[in-house]
Amino acid sequence: MKTTIGIDLGGTNVRVAMVDLDGNILQEVKGPSFGQEGPDKVMANLISLIHQLKNIDECIGIGIGVPGPVDSITNTMTMSTNLPGFTGYQIEPILMKEFGLPSYLDNDANVAGLAEARFGAGKGKQVVYYITHSTGIGGALVIDGKVVSGRQGYAGEIGNIIVSDHGEKINDLNIGAVENLASGTALIRIAQTKIDPKINSAFTLFDLAQKGNPIAIEIIDQMAYDFARMCSAIAHVVDPHVFVIGGGVSKSHQFYFDKVVNHYNQLVHVGMRNPEFKLAQLDEPGIIGAASLPISRGK
């Protein structure tokens, strides 16, 4: 049976799995990544973890999800805040020398989107737009089972899309960027200002809204509008067959999604109304998506 190796390489932890071509995890090992100690230490540790896998002779390639944008031509990270030393660092020759296998890098949102497009909520759809709706807002465009990264790996950096003319300069993002208005972090900040400085979770705000708190309802309605306006921009650019929404903010909040779709339908051409908005389905999109890279990017 042919398999691939999927690696979820974070700044703190790393997970290494053997995965079959249907996206099933067969074996998994994990440990600290030593991400702050530089590439030599990270790679030596990674190699020893991979050696713990059995039947590696059946593997046809290695895929690695990393926390930052990747140039898919040079197969290196273009920014690596959480993995110091990895900007421009060539992982592939090291793993090729050790294991004789090609390896492919992509960023964590892209690999999660790839997994959902191949095996999850986007399965069978030609154009999938995956959106993480969590502490931040990010995304990935997957067409025909391949990630579209763009010129510098910034395709999917949708958190920076402007959805309001107003707002304050909070961080490096645009004034009015959707991530500063509709992410989990933004919700908490807005709720602390408007309701109670002690609120420290988006879930608390959703609870308050469901109990009828009018300010909480107003905040969530505005967030649904802002999120829908971002989706409307995406739709006019690529008209995806399905939006797949992952991340903590989305789960178990059907009333929130109904609001998003209602706003969305007012912000698109009539023929574009009622698209498929689906929640992400996979438990381990990061590792399964990484394992799919040798299939989707391999020649």
Place this chain on the structure above:
Amino acid sequence: MKTTIGIDLGGTNVRVAMVDLDGNILQEVKGPSFGQEGPDKVMANLISLIHQLKNIDECIGIGIGVPGPVDSITNTMTMSTNLPGFTGYQIEPILMKEFGLPSYLDNDANVAGLAEARFGAGKGKQVVYYITHSTGIGGALVIDGKVVSGRQGYAGEIGNIIVSDHGEKINDLNIGAVENLASGTALIRIAQTKIDPKINSAFTLFDLAQKGNPIAIEIIDQMAYDFARMCSAIAHVVDPHVFVIGGGVSKSHQFYFDKVVNHYNQLVHVGMRNPEFKLAQLDEPGIIGAASLPISRGK
């Protein structure tokens, strides 16, 4: 020599050309399309025009650009305001019966974008975003030499992207839609209100700005911001390797493009600055792009 037939089918006129695989027009015939008289008349006329071409035995397929969105799966128009009766109408079996050749439909912005991506300003680039900046604003996404049409053919309907919270309800587009703020039509409307009700061309406004009229300069600067804000949204969704800009508003206005790029650079991540913005290069993108459809869509 292998060739294809490219057809530019409009509501008033139709042009039919034989094109080689390098995008050179070898023969061309044209005439009225009889677009208001219904599909039977349009198709009979089209067939007689195609029969005027010589060496049709060397053709491997037919491509047709039409004025409206196309469902690329059913290969039919989904809306046909300028070609009454063509919504859902099957052109392909009629041409197959007459000529034994497969035929492919796409809308006029998509075929123009395809031509620029294959033979013009986007040649050799993986992700091309083509934008028509004319009386209206439209676009096309071309990846690896193939148009991405999306779920219902609405990919590229970027004129409806919101770039301002303010504005009046003018037509079916969103309030604050870029087409209502930065198209040639919008410019004339704004200039008539703010400068002189007799202004009837965007070129007059550009002339006034170049002569130093402060209101004209302000209008054009705002237009450049609005257009750049739309480009910023596109970039965060797909990060194109090149923006190719066609249409009358763009030509011969380098100072306008410098303004667009300056605004754009303030509305994207640092790593995304100074992308390639290129003017469209082809004289006949409509017919060459249509002729490319059998190559890009053929199995």
